Amino acid sequence: xxxxxxxxxxxxxxxxxxxxxxxFIVIFLFLTGIFTFYIxxxxxxxxxxxxxxxxxxxxxxxxxxxxxxxxxxxxxRKTGTIELLMTLxxxxxxxxxxxxxxxxxxxxxxxxxxxxMWITANYLGEPDxxxxxxxxxxxxxxxxxxxxxxxxxxxxxxxxxIAFVISVAVCFLFILSGFPLVLDFxxxxxxxxLVDAVASLSFLTHFESLRKGVIDLRDLVYYAVLISFWLxxxxxxxxxxxxx
Amino acid sequence: MTEPAPHPAxxxxxxxxxFGAIHAVRNVSFTVxxxxxxxxxxxxxxxxxxxxxxxAGFLEPTAGTVLVNGxxxxxxxxxxxxxxxxxxxxxxxxxxxxxxxxxxxxxxxRGLDGAERRQRVDxxxxxxxxxxxxxxxxxxxxxxxxxxxxxxxxILHDPGVMIMDEPTDGLDPNQKHEVRSLIKEMAxxxxxxxxxxILEEVDAVCSRAIIIAAGQLLFDGTPIELRARSPDNDIxxxxxxxxxxxxxxxxxxxQS
Numbered sequence: 001x002x003x004x005x006x007x008x009x010x011x012x013x014x015x016x017x018x019x020x021x022x023x024f025i026v027i028f029l030f031l032t033g034i035f036t037f038y039i040x041x042x043x044x045x046x047x048x049x050x051x052x053x054x055x056x057x058x059x060x061x062x063x064x065x066x067x068x069x070x071x072x073x074x075x076x077r078k079t080g081t082i083e084l085l086m087t088l089x090x091x092x093x094x095x096x097x098x099x100x101x102x103x104x105x106x107x108x109x110x111x112x113x114x115x116x117m118w119i120t121a122n123y124l125g126e127p128d129x130x131x132x133x134x135x136x137x138x139x140x141x142x143x144x145x146x147x148x149x150x151x152x153x154x155x156x157x158x159x160x161x162i163a164f165v166i167s168v169a170v171c172f173l174f175i176l177s178g179f180p181l182v183l184d185f186x187x188x189x190x191x192x193x194l195v196d197a198v199a200s201l202s203f204l205t206h207f208e209s210l211r212k213g214v215i216d217l218r219d220l221v222y223y224a225v226l227i228s229f230w231l232x233x234x235x236x237x238x239x240x241x242x243x244x
Numbered sequence: 245m246t247e248p249a250p251h252p253a254x255x256x257x258x259x260x261x262x263f264g265a266i267h268a269v270r271n272v273s274f275t276v277x278x279x280x281x282x283x284x285x286x287x288x289x290x291x292x293x294x295x296x297x298x299x300a301g302f303l304e305p306t307a308g309t310v311l312v313n314g315x316x317x318x319x320x321x322x323x324x325x326x327x328x329x330x331x332x333x334x335x336x337x338x339x340x341x342x343x344x345x346x347x348x349x350x351x352x353x354r355g356l357d358g359a360e361r362r363q364r365v366d367x368x369x370x371x372x373x374x375x376x377x378x379x380x381x382x383x384x385x386x387x388x389x390x391x392x393x394x395x396x397x398x399i400l401h402d403p404g405v406m407i408m409d410e411p412t413d414g415l416d417p418n419q420k421h422e423v424r425s426l427i428k429e430m431a432x433x434x435x436x437x438x439x440x441x442i443l444e445e446v447d448a449v450c451s452r453a454i455i456i457a458a459g460q461l462l463f464d465g466t467p468i469e470l471r472a473r474s475p476d477n478d479i480x481x482x483x484x485x486x487x488x489x490x491x492x493x494x495x496x497x498x499q500s
Binding site for chain 1: 301302303326
């Protein structure tokens with residue numbers, strides 16, 4: 001635990017000691033604002049809720065989260081610090097968890113900084129705040145899912161750009177698997193069970209109910225399993241090719 | 245620290261490493277005792293760094309193993325890594341951190357806390373003369389300072405065993421001298437392995453020297469014995485003689 005926290009602290013401080021953190025947070029806040037007010041029609045809907053805000057999170061995360069995750073391991077490989085890190089008395093799972101936690105906390109900070117949105121809704125009307133809390137929880141879990149994928153892919157290459165592009169592609173698949181675009185393709189010939197299975201892999205399906213205020217254990221389990229799977233894959237990747 | 249250790253500090257047993265078609269280290273065995281400074285010599289690409297990476301637990305050998313204070317690096321990597329100070333080739337450090345933050349991070353992972361951490365970090369900072377750059381980010385430092393931060397990280401937890409891959413590379417003559425004195429100073433109770441291309445360094449600090457070429461052990465003895473291998477008693481010539489003889493016998497193929 002101590003090692004995990006030491007690594008997480010170092011990593012988190014790493015975000016804030018470069019402009020990366022500030023650029024990310026500013027752009028994230030700016031884009032959530034645009035999506036909520038202009039595309040989501042926050043005012044026009046005349047409803048006191050944050051649905052137009054949360055609705056676009058999967059799409060924002062698709063590009064922004066891989067940008068946080070891409071440096072996690074690629075940079076260690078590129079600068080050779082992975083050799084320093086892996087010869088300190090820590091285990092690979094500790095390093096993987098520490099880095100993931102740092103990135104997750106960072107995305108949580110960005111998310112918390114959207115609080116003016118919540119204040120606005122409460123100022124203008126009387127939203128159901130439990131729905132909003134569920135929305136934030138869902139968004140945070142989804143960010144964790146994207147991050148776990150991004151961290152694992154970052155471990156595969158020393159090139160951050162490659163890590164970014166591949167992460168976006170993989171995350172895109174995870175979003176799309178809930179969309180008619182993909183589901184219709186399966187619907188035509190596959191048994192319903194398979195269609196459901198593909199749909200159940202989607203970030204969107206599991207974000208949907210949380211966004212609407214329903215905290216379903218199955219959705220929480222989905223994100224827990226998804227994150228664990230990708231972190232495990234991350235450990236395997238590092239153990240197999242530490243020095244490449 | 246002063247009681248006689250039951251095990252040699254480092255015991256390298258029939259170490260072998262292949263990277264695909266490349267046979268980087270071939271059946272290398274040697275031991276290092278406490279109080280010894282072992283100079284690890286060899287032409288570029290001979291397998292020095294690969295061997296050191298395996299001792300430090302970064303690379304897994306294809307065959308053979310390494311024992312550090314009697315602990316197997318493959319079976320008990322955390323114990324081994326705790327007892328080793330390791331300076332990787334090129335002294336990689338986290339460039340965006342300040343020197344102090346970096347040393348504190350390493351100290352924390354090394355299990356040092358509170359007053360003990362402050363005291364160790366202070367001590368090392370004075371020993372390596374990093375006082376002036378403590379609050380500078382490492383990426384803004386000169387090559388020499390970066391190397392010294394790497395050395396500081398390596399000796400921070402006062403390890404009994406040290407593996408240093410070219411500790412004086414990139415330092416100016418004064419700094420080289422300082423690092424050598426530091427190594428000599430620490431040598432009494434520790435087991436130290438340094439790799440180097442500077443043969444005068446072997447004379448200056450090492451109590452024993454090993455030469456490998458094309459992954460094979462060519463020589464294991466004292467610097468005086470090494471020197472005696474050349475007709476004019478010169479260590480550079482002895483090195484050249486041994487390695488070129490080897491390559492002539494085994495052909496250029498062995499060199500890759």
